[in-house]
Amino acid sequence: MSVNAIVPLTNVGLLTAAVASAAHRPPELPGLVVMYGPSGYGKSLAAAYAANLHRAYYIQCRESFTKKAFVIAMLREMGIAPMKTLNDMLDQVAEQLSRSGRPMIIDDVQYIIEKSAANIITDLYEASQGTIIMIGEEQVPAAMSRRLERLHNRVLEWVPAQAASLDDVRALADKSYPSIEIDDDLLEAVNDRVKGCLRRVAVNLYQIHNEATANGWQMVGLREWGDREIHTGQPPARRG
């Protein structure tokens, strides 16, 4: 049975370190962590690891969240039967957060950051003084300073998600397809073309693996790959 080694990805390490310092902060320091970056950078993977490490509660925001729906989603994640009013429910969440000491991860905050539901996060933080981790896209810090100034002031660490490095791509390739050897020059070419988007790197690795299996290659480099396509997610240009 193979026991798993954890793939050491940059963004996983960054978020883990930030959550650890927030969870073990001295009481006078604020307890909010914000990770932001483009979609496909492996933020959710980082969230999963941090969540498992700290047994964090995890909420994924939806465009349709009202204040009430947001709080009910939190209670559902905690497994607590909701009380009647929004105010009571918010107290239930806050009480559980501060008593249990478990952090709460709020993913895809860009969906609610411009809406009234976002004020729930401020209320929750004020009432619980818990550790709250917000994860969202690039515009989140700007939207927070514009709309949620009080919350913005309580951020302990800002964690910009990093584009994949060659080491990340290498780690992913070795982990996902140990049977073939992919040369650094090809990995670098892929990473350049997709601009460090980990999700698209994964798609390309999958295609490289398929092509290698079909052709019986043990090793693939830029030379073997030739002018085969590298998937960038862009629709193909029209040909005249």
Add this chain to the structure above:
Amino acid sequence: MATRKVQSALAGDVPPRQRIWDAIRHQHLDDGIITMQGIRIALKHQKPRLSESRISDYLRALIAGGFLVRSNPDAPLATSAIYRLERDVGVEAPRVRRDGTLPPPPGREQLWRTLKIIGVFTGQQLADAASTPQVPVAKATADEYIKMLSRAGYLQTVVEPSPGVPGRYRLVPSHWTGPMAPMIRRTKELYDPNTGAVVYRRVTKTEGGEP
């Protein structure tokens, strides 16, 4: 703080320690005096019945872990013991060993948490994402869990597995029933403690037809 008390309890088919913990917290929020008698009364009408030793074992573990403290240690013999809740860690009953230490969370809990977070995954990817240094999750464990969850209709197959190509799966959002991880029982059935229902049962054929 307001005097209004917030009373929360976990939903679903909770483990026995959770029922004892609920009874303890109830007394804690009520007048702060916790007694064996009070716990017994709170659990009186609940089924299945918990044995006396089960309750006292858990109390002993809570004391060893520093959650519960005897508040009349010098009382004469034959006086009933009174406890107070020293560390109220919220609605969730601490999983505490007899010696007061806390075991690492089960791998199943990590799988269940992870599959909601990461979207589409293969068995290997799920195992990787669910692993922590304390609790590594093997691919075989993830594969088995995926198999049972798909058969119960909790997972949707995005790519059918075929030779050389691992299957890819996704959680059906409406089937995230709650925070307690569905568990595979020894009889190869999948039990969901959030709803209290057996959601999948492997059909075993009896040789020579059903009697």
